[in-house]
Amino acid sequence: MPTVPVPLPDRAYDIHIGHGFLADAARFVRPVVRGNQLMLVFDENLAEPHARVLEQSLSADGFVVKTLQLPAGETTKSVQHLAAIWDAFAQNRFGRDCALVALGGGVIGDLAGFAAASFMRGVDFVQVPTSLLAMVDSSVGGKTGINHPLAKNLIGAFWQPKLVLADLDVLHTLPKGERISALAEIIKYGVIYDPQFFAWLEKNIAHLRELKDDAVSHAVQRSCEIKAEVVLQDERETGLRKILNFGHTLGHAIENSAGYGVVRHGEAISIGMVAESRLQVMRGVPGWTNHEHARLVELLEAARLPVRIPGEIKLGLDTLIAAARSDKKNRSGKIRYALPTALGKMEDVSASEEEAAQVLLEVGARQ
Numbered sequence: 001m002p003t004v005p006v007p008l009p010d011r012a013y014d015i016h017i018g019h020g021f022l023a024d025a026a027r028f029v030r031p032v033v034r035g036n037q038l039m040l041v042f043d044e045n046l047a048e049p050h051a052r053v054l055e056q057s058l059s060a061d062g063f064v065v066k067t068l069q070l071p072a073g074e075t076t077k078s079v080q081h082l083a084a085i086w087d088a089f090a091q092n093r094f095g096r097d098c099a100l101v102a103l104g105g106g107v108i109g110d111l112a113g114f115a116a117a118s119f120m121r122g123v124d125f126v127q128v129p130t131s132l133l134a135m136v137d138s139s140v141g142g143k144t145g146i147n148h149p150l151a152k153n154l155i156g157a158f159w160q161p162k163l164v165l166a167d168l169d170v171l172h173t174l175p176k177g178e179r180i181s182a183l184a185e186i187i188k189y190g191v192i193y194d195p196q197f198f199a200w201l202e203k204n205i206a207h208l209r210e211l212k213d214d215a216v217s218h219a220v221q222r223s224c225e226i227k228a229e230v231v232l233q234d235e236r237e238t239g240l241r242k243i244l245n246f247g248h249t250l251g252h253a254i255e256n257s258a259g260y261g262v263v264r265h266g267e268a269i270s271i272g273m274v275a276e277s278r279l280q281v282m283r284g285v286p287g288w289t290n291h292e293h294a295r296l297v298e299l300l301e302a303a304r305l306p307v308r309i310p311g312e313i314k315l316g317l318d319t320l321i322a323a324a325r326s327d328k329k330n331r332s333g334k335i336r337y338a339l340p341t342a343l344g345k346m347e348d349v350s351a352s353e354e355e356a357a358q359v360l361l362e363v364g365a366r367q
């Protein structure tokens, strides 16, 4: 059973990856929390059987467990639901040594993590990620928060968990589209950090798609290791952490322009990586040529991810450029990217809007 240590100074914790954790959670939770009161927060899709199994196993160990079920979906990352968690803490007279256990995807993890960061200026936090995206991305790194009506993730805090329990068994109830979408972030880790992992993905992508245990376990482990290594070197995103944004400059533009829920995050990032990879090929970098670009496209296609904007979604070039321009990463009229100079090596790049337009047209933006 792989464990990924995250040795942050003062806040070191472990990510456990394995099976059957929900029914056996107290063994991991007990040693890392201070008190005996737990607030278990989950969304409606996790209620049965996962939340019930987890609640029962923690209660059986003697924890006082209160549960809070929230609606599923991105709109749950709101002030209203944040307040619902604070209310539940206060009404149950939870004290400073209580802990919050977040069972869910990135939405519940981000929201509940921020509630844990803010209630009584910070209480213990345990993440039990249930989506593949949460296991490989959102549960690692300590970013928590909610959305503002004007922008996603505008309000939040860095708050590290005491423990992450990635129980691969829960992935069997995750809708297939969600699973496939997360493969984009896994492939991204290969590109930005680890050529060997990229090559492993090329060989094992079908196993991942089909949720074969050994393959999923390795992919989750390596993804967590890579994100943890990057975050350890740059917790507050002043430098290295920016490499995690590969595919996200143009990917976010596609995701946001398409409108809420039309293109999944990972699908948009897949198309974004294709467009940004092409940009780098155009720039003439020796270690990132048509050859590397073709390998990336082939791997994304083998994962069943989109590599072009789907024909039925008509996204105008002007809208996309405006969205990319308004991205916070931009300075001086140019658009900023994290781009590969070779498999596993990244650089910061500013490029003109004309260059962005060219590659966006290639991936199916409308004139």
Ligand SMILES: NC(=O)c1ccc[n+]([C@@H]2O[C@H](COP(=O)([O-])OP(=O)(O)OC[C@H]3O[C@@H](n4cnc5c(N)ncnc54)[C@H](O)[C@@H]3O)[C@@H](O)[C@H]2O)c1
Pocket: 043, 044, 045, 046, 072, 073, 074, 077, 104, 105, 106, 107, 108, 110, 130, 131, 132, 133, 134, 137, 138, 139, 140, 141, 142, 143, 144, 152, 153, 170, 171, 172, 173, 174, 175, 178
């Ligand atoms: N904090 C970070 O560093 C970070 C990084 C990446 C993404 N995020 C955030 O993560 C969120 C996206 O996360 P997500 O993709 O997990 O979305 P999500 O939490 O909305 O989960 C996706 C859907 O799958 C359902 N689901 C999750 N696990 C399930 C399971 N095991 N069985 C059945 N259904 C299940 C959920 O109820 C939901 O309907 C976004 O809000 C994004 O901003 C945060």
Ligand SMILES: [Zn+2]
Pocket: 185, 248, 265, 269
């Ligand atoms: Zn992402």
